Amino acid sequence: MGNTSYFSLRTAMVSRIGREVELSPVELGSQTAKRVEINLASGSPDPRVMPVKEIKEAYDYVLEEFGPKALFYPGAGGQEVLVKEAWNYADFLGVKRRAGDSLVITSGAQHGIELLSLYFLDGNGKIAVENPTFVETFQPMKLLSSVVFPVSLDSRGIRVDELEFVARLTKLDFVYVIPNCHNPAGVNLAEERKKELVELASKYDFYVIEDDPYRTIACGLGEPIKNYDREGRVIYVSTFSKVLAPGLRVGFFIANEEIAHKVSLMEQMDFSTSTVNQYVVARLLQQRVPQDRRGGLYEHYGRKMRVLMDELRDRGLTDFNEPKCGFFLLLDSHKSSRRVFEEAVKRSVSVVDAKPFFLRGGETMLRLSVAVENEERIKEGVRRLREAVEAA
Numbered sequence: 446m447g448n449t450s451y452f453s454l455r456t457a458m459v460s461r462i463g464r465e466v467e468l469s470p471v472e473l474g475s476q477t478a479k480r481v482e483i484n485l486a487s488g489s490p491d492p493r494v495m496p497v498k499e500i501k502e503a504y505d506y507v508l509e510e511f512g513p514k515a516l517f518y519p520g521a522g523g524q525e526v527l528v529k530e531a532w533n534y535a536d537f538l539g540v541k542r543r544a545g546d547s548l549v550i551t552s553g554a555q556h557g558i559e560l561l562s563l564y565f566l567d568g569n570g571k572i573a574v575e576n577p578t579f580v581e582t583f584q585p586m587k588l589l590s591s592v593v594f595p596v597s598l599d600s601r602g603i604r605v606d607e608l609e610f611v612a613r614l615t616k617l618d619f620v621y622v623i624p625n626c627h628n629p630a631g632v633n634l635a636e637e638r639k640k641e642l643v644e645l646a647s648k649y650d651f652y653v654i655e656d657d658p659y660r661t662i663a664c665g666l667g668e669p670i671k672n673y674d675r676e677g678r679v680i681y682v683s684t685f686s687k688v689l690a691p692g693l694r695v696g697f698f699i700a701n702e703e704i705a706h707k708v709s710l711m712e713q714m715d716f717s718t719s720t721v722n723q724y725v726v727a728r729l730l731q732q733r734v735p736q737d738r739r740g741g742l743y744e745h746y747g748r749k750m751r752v753l754m755d756e757l758r759d760r761g762l763t764d765f766n767e768p769k770c771g772f773f774l775l776l777d778s779h780k781s782s783r784r785v786f787e788e789a790v791k792r793s794v795s796v797v798d799a800k801p802f803f804l805r806g807g808e809t810m811l812r813l814s815v816a817v818e819n820e821e822r823i824k825e826g827v828r829r830l831r832e833a834v835e836a837a
């Protein structure tokens with residue numbers, strides 16, 4: 446971070462947000478979803494499979510067992526009990542631990558990425574992101590960077606050859622990637638590209654932020670990018686939002702000691718993550734709730750994704766990469782995404798206009814989600830979407 450203080454950067458960022466903030470397409474999609482019959486926009490998990498009973502029991506247990514201690518100010522870095530359980534969980538997810546790695550608890554992945562952006566970028570940063578990338582996590586990076594390079598994404602993830610072209614010309618601070626069940630593109634990063642990415646990071650001296658929230662609800666994925674890293678250049682970001690509930694606001698990241706230490710100190714400034722929720726997630730991990738849910742959730746969302754894809758194809762909407770996991774499918778509607786969005790709302794369906802996820806192109810792209818609707822309503826949503834595309 447050079448000589449610029451955390452406070453002045455954060456203040457600069459917040460004041461820029463104050464001036465520049467607009468309603469994000471994701472927020473617009475969720476606000477619209479409240480007013481329409483069919484929600485193909487949501488990034489929140491399916492309420493039907495949220496472990497409400499287990500979470501309630503965990504709150505009861507934690508308050509009974511720890512009383513006021515679970516309601517103190519949280520302190521930076523995370524509660525010891527959760528740090529320990531989150532390490533075990535990272536093991537379960539297949540994330541390898543390098544000597545010197547540290548784990549930091551955050552208020553979800555979004556918080557972790559905001560803090561990492563503040564750590565790496567001094568308002569003058571140079572970064573590369575996938576094109577498209579997730580608009581929400583991208584916000585803090587964009588506000589703290591002077592240059593952002595969009596790197597193409599295909600059915601096998603980020604185009605590492607294109608990234609090398611960029612890295613050869615410019616010293617990058619970091620590259621931000623969503624390797625699995627990409628939001629919004631649905632694709633997974635191919636194994637050989639992960640290795641190449643780590644080699645490039647070493648060769649051109651940049652860091653990689655690996656944002657991997659959907660591994661918690663997916664099976665059969667390859668290695669985390671981090672597992673190929675021998676130099677501490679990859680920061681692994683995860684969350685309990687998808688496997689438990691996003692309203693808990695608990696996630697974590699793993700990084701080399703220096704980064705983890707500095708970033709956890711920044712948490713002194715925002716009072717970090719709810720103490721009681723940290724205890725609750727620790728309890729749920731001890732009871733193996735997230736661990737035991739993984740396979741079932743993979744099946745659950747996979748089934749709905751197959752219904753979505755079949756219905757789209759039956760209705761002649763065939764231009765998409767097949768998602769292997771997660772909530773999202775990126776559809777090229779070949780019509781203005783803004784117009785299709787508006788026509789869909791007229792038919793009481795909410796989708797996300799994906800144009801803002803793109804730094805270049807994307808004018809005809811829509812993000813569709815299988816997260817909250819059941820099979821029948823997904824089919825009906827696609828039927829109406831077809832009409833919306835025709836009308837647009």
Ligand SMILES: Cc1ncc(COP(=O)(O)O)c(C=O)c1O
Nearest residue numbers: 488553554555579628684686696
């Ligand atoms: C790729 C990606 N990163 C981060 C997040 C934010 O996760 P959290 O709720 O943990 O902040 C999401 C949520 O949709 C996401 O899709």
